[in-house]
Each structure stands twice: as structure tokens, then as C-alpha cells.
Amino acid sequence: ADHILEVRNLKKYFNVGHGNVLKAVDNVSFSIKRGETFGLVGESGCGKSTTGRTIIRLYEATDGQVLFNGEDVHALRGSKLRDFNRNMQMVFQDPYASLNPRMTVGDIIAEGIDIHGLFTGRKRRERVVELLRTVGLNEEHASRFPHEFSGGQRQRIGIARALAIEPQFIIADEPISALDVSIQAQVVNLFKRLQKERGLTYLFIAHDLAMVKHISDRIGVMYLGALVETAEANELYRKPLHPYTQALLSAIPIPDPEVERKRERIILQGDVPSPINPPSGCRFRTRCPKAMPECATHVPEWKEVENDHFVACHLYS
Numbered sequence: 001a002d003h004i005l006e007v008r009n010l011k012k013y014f015n016v017g018h019g020n021v022l023k024a025v026d027n028v029s030f031s032i033k034r035g036e037t038f039g040l041v042g043e044s045g046c047g048k049s050t051t052g053r054t055i056i057r058l059y060e061a062t063d064g065q066v067l068f069n070g071e072d073v074h075a076l077r078g079s080k081l082r083d084f085n086r087n088m089q090m091v092f093q094d095p096y097a098s099l100n101p102r103m104t105v106g107d108i109i110a111e112g113i114d115i116h117g118l119f120t121g122r123k124r125r126e127r128v129v130e131l132l133r134t135v136g137l138n139e140e141h142a143s144r145f146p147h148e149f150s151g152g153q154r155q156r157i158g159i160a161r162a163l164a165i166e167p168q169f170i171i172a173d174e175p176i177s178a179l180d181v182s183i184q185a186q187v188v189n190l191f192k193r194l195q196k197e198r199g200l201t202y203l204f205i206a207h208d209l210a211m212v213k214h215i216s217d218r219i220g221v222m223y224l225g226a227l228v229e230t231a232e233a234n235e236l237y238r239k240p241l242h243p244y245t246q247a248l249l250s251a252i253p254i255p256d257p258e259v260e261r262k263r264e265r266i267i268l269q270g271d272v273p274s275p276i277n278p279p280s281g282c283r284f285r286t287r288c289p290k291a292m293p294e295c296a297t298h299v300p301e302w303k304e305v306e307n308d309h310f311v312a313c314h315l316y317s
């Protein structure tokens with residue numbers, strides 16, 4: 001398959017003092033096909049944002065590889081690095097914090113155009129207006145400031161900024177989590193339309209499976225710095241294999257009250273342990289309803305149990 005991105009055994013550790021190491025991302029592997037959306041899901045603190053930030057080189061990797069169009073991104077220098085910086089863009093979670101309050105919306109959107117020296121003068125203005133229209137805003141908005149806009153509009157500005165230099169790949173880090181539920185679907189639909197029009201590939205990060213359902217072609221579930229399962233989206237919703245995925249799915253309400261009433265809800269006990277000293281063996285074992293003795297002594301291997309359906313759990317080995 002034509003993979004635009006391959007993440008291989010990626011690790012990102014942080015020294016947090018007193019000899020402690022926070023293993024924020026620990027041996028994560030997955031790949032994304034050109035033109036698809038890969039939804040990366042997990043509770044806050046599970047390492048999904050750090051994974052995104054390490055892929056785009058906001059962080060250097062501790063170990064492992066990120067291949068973009070077949071090239072190791074952490075080894076890129078010079079013009080290849082500049083190409084990479086153009087081709088991969090990020091949309092951030094908080095549309096209030098990620099836009100400079102002292103810059104006009106037009107200048108915010110044109111930031112990448114200016115950095116890469118693509119257009120100036122009238123051409124630059126035309127490009128900004130075109131981008132505003134693309135995301136559902138208009139020409140007058142260019143001279144205004146971020147505080148004059150709602151959360152949903154600000155996220156549209158963030159998306160226009162990411163699109164300005166025509167990237168191939170966008171990492172969207174919880175782009176709808178901070179928005180009102182009524183606005184979330186609109187922004188998801190915008191992402192979908194842009195993908196269709198421009199052939200974009202997305203890594204779409206979210207904290208629950210309900211949020212990525214309508215946008216993802218494939219989904220990865222993270223727990224405590226590790227990937228526990230990846231599968232094609234419909235397959236994952238229909239046949240979740242990992243006990244953690246099963247618990248996350250059981251928490252999504254089903255609209256049909258008949259079905260909802262009969263459904264078994266899996267309530268996880270306890271809190272997510274600290275990633276500084278994660279449990280031995282399977283990291284999920286302290287909360288897993290199906291834990292067995294070997295789960296404490298052996299790390300479950302990452303295994304393809306069906307075509308393109310990977311899971312790390314002793315129930316399947």
C-alpha cells in the first residue's frame with residue numbers, strides 16, 4: 001500500500017528530574033495511507049499529543065523512526081527539511097491559545113506564506129481571501145483580530161493557516177474537543193470536505209471514540225504511552241479486541257433506547273497509573289477486567305491478528 005507516513009517503534013521519553021523518566025510514547029508503530037484519516041484516540045495524558053508532536057518534529061524522537069514519503073524525518077536537513085515543514089502542518093486543540101492575539105487574522109493565515117516566501121502584495125492578499133472563503137469565512141475577516149471570533153470560527157482560522165502552504169498532511173490535535181457539541185460536526189465536515197478537495201491525509205487526535213467515528217478510515221487506541229489496538233474504523237467499532245477498546249466503546253451512548261438498555265457497560269476500576277512507573281507486563285492490567293497472571297510478567301507483543309487489525313494483548317497470543 002502507498003503509505004505517506006510510517007511510524008516505527010517510536011519512543012519519546014522526558015527526564016522529569018530525580019532520575020525519573022516519563023515514557024510518554026513507548027514503542028509506538030502504525031502507518032497511514034495517502035488520502036486517509038487515521039484517528040488516534042486515548043484518555044488525556046496517554047501520549048497521543050506527544051506522538052503527534054514528535055512526528056512533526058516539535059520534539060526530537062528518543063528512539064525509533066518516522067518515515068514521511070519514505071524519508072526519515074528526524075534525519076532531514078536543508079531543502080528536504082524545508083519541504084517537510086511545508087508538507088506537514090498542525091491544527092491545535094485550543095483555538096483561543098494557538099492564535100496570536102496581536103496579529104490580524106490575515107497575517108495569522110499568511111504566516112506560512114511569509115516564512116516560505118511564497119507570495120507578497122496583491123497575490124498574498126488574494127490567497128488569504130481565498131483561504132478565508134475555503135473555510136467558510138470572508139474577506140472582511142482578514143483585518144480583524146482573533147478575540148472577535150467564536151471558538152468554531154477560530155478553529156476555522158487555524159485550519160486556514162494550516163492550509164495556506166498547501167500541505168499534504170495535517171496533524172489535527174483534538175481540533176474539536178474545546179468546541180461546543182453543536183459546532184463539532186461542522187468542523188468535522190469542514191475537515192472532510194477539505195480532504196476530498198485537496199487529497200489531504202490526516203492524523204486526527206481525539207480523546208474518545210465517538211469524536212473520530214465519522215472522520216476516520218482507520219483508528220489507533222493508546223493507553224499510557226502505548227498503542228493497544230489499530231484497525232479499520234468499522235472493524236474496530238464492530239469487533240473491538242482489546243479490553244480497553246471494548247471499555248471505551250461501551251461508554252459511547254447508543255441512540256436506540258432499546259439497544260442502550262440491554263447493553264453491558266464496562267466500568268474500568270481505578271485511575272490511569274503514572275507513566276513514570278507504569279505497571280510491569282501489560283500496562284493496562286491494573287484496570288483490565290480480564291487480566292491473567294502472565295499479564296503481570298510479560299509485555300504483550302504487537303500482533304496482526306487479522307488483516308490490518310493489530311492488538312497488544314495476551315488474550316490473542
Ligand code: SF4
Pocket residue numbers: 242243244282283284285286288289290291292295300312313314315
Ligand atoms: Fe488485559 Fe492481559 Fe490483555 Fe493486558 S494483556 S489487556 S491485562 S488481558
Ligand code: MG
Pocket residue numbers: 044045048049174
Ligand atoms: Mg493532548
